[in-house]
Amino acid sequence: MSSSDDPNLRPATKLVQGGRRPEWTGDPRLGGSVVNPPVWRASTILYDNIADLKARGHATHDKLYYGRRGTPTVWALADALTDLEPGAEGTLLYPSGVAAISAGLLALLSPGDHLLMVDSAYEPTRSFCNGMLARFGVTTTYYDPSIGAGIADLITPETKLIFLESPGSLTFEMQDVPAIVARARARGVTTMLDNTWATPLLFPALALGVDVTAMSLTKYVGGHSDAMMGALTATKVLWPRLRHATYQLGLSVSPDDCALMLRGLRTLDVRLARHGENGLAVANWLAGRSEVGRVLHPALPGDPGHAIWARDFTGTSGLFGFTLKDADDAGRTRFIDALSAFGIGFSWGGYESLVVPSNPAEIRTAVAWTDTDSLVRLSVGLEHSADLIADLERGFAAMAG
Numbered sequence: 075m076s077s078s079d080d081p082n083l084r085p086a087t088k089l090v091q092g093g094r095r096p097e098w099t100g101d102p103r104l105g106g107s108v109v110n111p112p113v114w115r116a117s118t119i120l121y122d123n124i125a126d127l128k129a130r131g132h133a134t135h136d137k138l139y140y141g142r143r144g145t146p147t148v149w150a151l152a153d154a155l156t157d158l159e160p161g162a163e164g165t166l167l168y169p170s171g172v173a174a175i176s177a178g179l180l181a182l183l184s185p186g187d188h189l190l191m192v193d194s195a196y197e198p199t200r201s202f203c204n205g206m207l208a209r210f211g212v213t214t215t216y217y218d219p220s221i222g223a224g225i226a227d228l229i230t231p232e233t234k235l236i237f238l239e240s241p242g243s244l245t246f247e248m249q250d251v252p253a254i255v256a257r258a259r260a261r262g263v264t265t266m267l268d269n270t271w272a273t274p275l276l277f278p279a280l281a282l283g284v285d286v287t288a289m290s291l292t293k294y295v296g297g298h299s300d301a302m303m304g305a306l307t308a309t310k311v312l313w314p315r316l317r318h319a320t321y322q323l324g325l326s327v328s329p330d331d332c333a334l335m336l337r338g339l340r341t342l343d344v345r346l347a348r349h350g351e352n353g354l355a356v357a358n359w360l361a362g363r364s365e366v367g368r369v370l371h372p373a374l375p376g377d378p379g380h381a382i383w384a385r386d387f388t389g390t391s392g393l394f395g396f397t398l399k400d401a402d403d404a405g406r407t408r409f410i411d412a413l414s415a416f417g418i419g420f421s422w423g424g425y426e427s428l429v430v431p432s433n434p435a436e437i438r439t440a441v442a443w444t445d446t447d448s449l450v451r452l453s454v455g456l457e458h459s460a461d462l463i464a465d466l467e468r469g470f471a472a473m474a475g
């Protein structure tokens with residue numbers, strides 16, 4: 075199913091070669107091929123005759139059938155993402171990361187089922203569980219992100235799915251994914267993990283036994299803050315079920331957006347390396363400031379999740395948090411408003427740095443968030459880290475003043 079013939083290629087090479095099957099980039103009648111799969115826009119697909127139309131009714135997912143089932147631009151992106159996850163059978167694309175997560179949960183859960191959801195999950199993921207899933211008769215139990223092998227005690231005969239997000243994208247707790255996956259497997263429970271922070275480049279989740287990964291491509295894969303999309307990548311066992319549900323829900327993506335995502339994907343390796351390096355420079359500087367309570371970054375040696383990060387991850391991205399010691403909301407606001415290199419805005423993973431305030435105490439239910447210092451989240455971009463640090467220094471001056 076993948077476009078690369080050699081499964082041993084390294085991720086940086088796969089990023090360059092992925093999705094560029096000859097039938098998607100060239101036509102022998104034109105005498106050559108183009109580098110990037112062109113944008114194939116389509117609703118209607120024309121058939122040669124009725125026999126052709128009838129035969130195509132049973133088409134596989136990578137043959138032209140009807141626009142909603144995709145065109146080569148869409149398949150090229152899906153294929154390139156599948157290539158990045160050793161052990162993956164296929165990838166499905168969705169209009170946003172939230173749509174990917176919601177569709178995955180809907181596809182894998184039925185009325186009467188029980189879901190174990192990590193307490194540090196992205197808030198709209200929780201909202202889907204508490205809203206639509208609850209309405210459809212699925213019960214959710216939130217669990218402590220640090221639970222590890224203790225997850226076994228929460229599994230009931232009705233538990234069908236354990237959802238993970240590591241690190242949590244607001245509070246950055248690391249999860250012991252192999253320990254949780256082992257307990258899930260032993261009890262026949264499926265695992266699904268939001269891998270947006272790390273991408274498969276830094277954390278090959280399927281290779282570590284996770285069954286389905288969700289990713290918001292809006293973040294690091296797109297990388298330029300100008301398009302939204304999400305993906306589910308799954309093992310051979312679950313892929314047909316997810317594909318069927320996605321077709322039933324009528325979820326499809328624009329080939330123009332896929333072309334933007336493919337463009338972002340080609341440079342993901344170099345961008346992530348720079349995001350990670352810049353993020354660490356800023357995080358280390360913040361750790362030495364008297365105004366800062368703690369820096370929430372698993373790649374820092376003092377972080378509670380550092381050992382797990384060092385064991386399972388091959389690098390870091392540029393998203394992390396820190397607390398402002400003794401600062402109230404007004405102090406945090408003065409700090410953030412004084413920044414100019416950091417834009418104030420949601421999302422992350424784009425080339426430009428962003429900052430948002432966050433309030434985890436309002437969200438958590440399994441384990442109370444007891445840190446009373448205000449929390450700030452930074453998405454560190456590709457600027458020079460010295461300019462970012464100078465900007466933060468101005469923020470601290472404004473906070474004091």
Ligand SMILES: Cc1ncc(COP(=O)(O)O)c(C=O)c1O
Pocket residue numbers: 170171172173196239243268270271289290291292293302303304421422
């Ligand atoms: C961890 C995580 N997962 C999923 C999403 C949702 O992605 P999207 O904005 O593409 O719907 C986000 C968005 O911020 C996120 O932070």
